Amino acid sequence: MNTTIRWLLIAGLAAALAACGGGLLGNQGRIRLVNATTGLGALDMFVDNEAAAVGVPANGASDYFHRKAATYPLDIRQSGSAASLLTTSTTLVADKHQTVVAYNSGGTMAVTILDDEEADPGRNKAKLRIFNTATAEPDRVDVYLITAACSTLDASAIAPTASSVSGLQSAYTELASSATTYSVCVTGAGDKSDVRLEIPSFVLSDKRIVTIILAHGAGGYLLNAIVLDQQEAATPALNTSARARVATSVPTSVDVSVNGKAIAAGLPSPNVGPYVLVPAGPVTVQVNGHDAAVAPFTAAPGTDVTVLLTGAGATVALLPDDNTPSVSSSKPVKLRLVNGLNGTTGTATLTLNNLLIGNGAAPGQASGYTQVAASAGLARLESRVGAVSFFFDNNATLESGRVYTLFLLGDGTAPANLGILVPDR
Secondary structure, three states: OHHHHHHHHHHHHHHHHHHOOOOOHHHEEEEEEEEOOOOOOOEEEEEOOEEEEEEEOOOEEOOOEEEEOEEEEEEEEEOOOOOOOEEEEEEEOOOOEEEEEEEEEOOEEEEEEEEOOOOOOOOOEEEEEEEEOOOOOOOOEEEEEEOOOHHHHHHOOOOOOEEEEOEEOOOOEEEEOOOOEEEEEEEEOOOOOOEEEEEEEEEOOOOOEEEEEEEEOOOOOOEEEEEEEOOOOEEEEOOOEEEEEEEEEOOOOEEEEEOOEEEEEEEOOOEEOOOEEEEOEEOOEEEOOEEOOOOOOEEOOOOEEEEEEEOOOOEEEEEEEOOOOOOOOOOOEEEEEEEEEEOOOOOEEEEEOOEEEEEEEOOOOEOOOEEEOOEEEEEEEEEEEOOEEEEEEEEEEEOOOOEEEEEEEEEOOOOOOOEEEEEOO
């Protein structure tokens, strides 16, 4: 009798577990969410309308969620929202693991589902693969493993471990395991000097199986990463840097530092300097050795920012830049306007072939970006404040894949050709 009762209790428990969404663990698949998005904040994942992962932060991962082996709809949402960002489906297999990687590329939301069942590497080996989430863009990367800092890469003869990567590598690379500490250097394809991300203290320990997930920072050029170990931890590897540049419309040459890093020395006006790597974090600015008053601005890892100087007293405005390229085949160029004119109060406008670009720019501000067609020396660009024209070019070149800013800089009380068209990337 006691034995019978025990078996009845076990049977009842199994039925209860099945009713609660899964069956016994041996009949369940496992699924988790990795949030590799930029600018969307925390995400939730619903499996068959049941919350499976809630509040997964950017560059973070959830625990595995267990569910009975079957095919299920997946729904990705911003945390706390009932609206879907993306829906898809997956088939869970008993005793198998999957990772859903959510990311945005080319202005749209996407997911890739990873099979977390890669076989162990050989003796004294590890496995590595790269996932470049810029799948909708022509932006490929090379990845190097070196034993020095990435600043030494350009002078070395080392070959990349992974070349010209776009999307998810189809296979892992098997490498010798060791206790050696590497720097992972991610560069633009074919250019060792163009370091987009450095991951220090990376170790290929024995039997390690790891995917490095790359995603754009807020500025669209530098990269952040998530180091994803199969069936184990997801570790953020955020860029320690942002990029800053100076656009100056003041009457004298300027020295400018951002977060303690010099980004311009003796820069005359009107002018726009190149981007320089600066420490990420809350932004402080010095102009000619003096602290400048700036509105609170945090340069998150991978941010691009323009430091705009106007007026006789070098008033400082911090303008966030989005250098993510256009992925439109018909409009492969991005264009905007920055109004750095002195002595004007009206909104500046920019037209391309007589069509308005963006929403105009008040003094010290920028318009929004607009995707436009490419042109080989035939574009008509004009910028006005009211009826007064401050820039005109009837033969402008706009190259496919580029991001441009037209800067209006100088004395707005003496109209002239005061625009500088700058390719931001």
